[in-house]
Amino acid sequence: MALVMLPCDLPWWPQLQRHLTQLTLAHSSRELVEGMQRIHNMCNIGLDPEDDDSPDNTVLVGLEKFLENDMAGEExxxxxxxxIPAMVDRALKMKQLKPAAGFHFSLQQQADRLEIDRAFIASLLAHAFFSTFPKRSIKTHPTLQDFNFSNFFRHLDSNCQKAKLRSILHYFDLLDNGELEGTVLFSRQVKN
Structure with a gap:
């Protein structure tokens, strides 16, 4: 059973916690994007030694444009x-929320059933938004797409992508009103 490498399992978790906490102090789109870029540069490291791990400083340009051009001042x-503070709070709770046996991949052509706490799902989504998962490439993970939002942000010029982002932000806005209870059951069935 292959386990997902979670941000809280990596050696830079204490440093990542500090960077995430700093995001709550951002007073402008620019400050937020600069903090998220530092997180991306620290976490977006590939497992393949041949990967180019030089920082891509354009990865969050789409997010910054969205924040400045598509959001009104009050929004x-x-x-x-x-x-952002609600998302950071969810992200910081990952270590306490992760399943005791770890979080495993659901592999293709293998029946599987996994029950996950809703609070852990919110933490996973927050980490994806902040792009804290290690980089996945076709070479190291041929059947898995990158879970980070960094690629998603590149396409925020599309109205469809903007609507998706607004839905995700609305989800975290609703979560700020209370704790999540319950679980979600994921089931994979294989036909013979």
Missing amino acids: RRHFLEKI
Whole structure:
């Protein structure tokens, strides 16, 4: 059973916690994007030694443009003051929320059933937004796409992508009103 390498399992977790906490102090789109870029540069490291791990400083340009051009002032203020702190809070709780036996991949052509706490799912989504998972490439993970939002942010010029982002932000806005309870059951069936 292959386990997902979670951000809280990596050696830079204490440093990542500090960077995430700093995001709650951002007063502008620029400050937030700069903090998220530092996180991306630290975490976006590939497992393949031949990978080019030089920082890509354009990865969050789409997010910054969205925040500045598509959000009204009051909406942006709410995002920075309420939604980002709620997302950071969810991300920081990952170590306490992760399953005791680890979080395993659901492999192709193998029946599987996995029950996950809703709070852990919110933490996973927050980490994906902040792009804290190690880089996945076709060479190291041929059947898996990159879970980080860094590629998603590149396409925020599309109205469809903007709507998806607004839905995700709305989800975290709703979560800020209370704790998540319950679980979600994922089941993979294989036909013979």
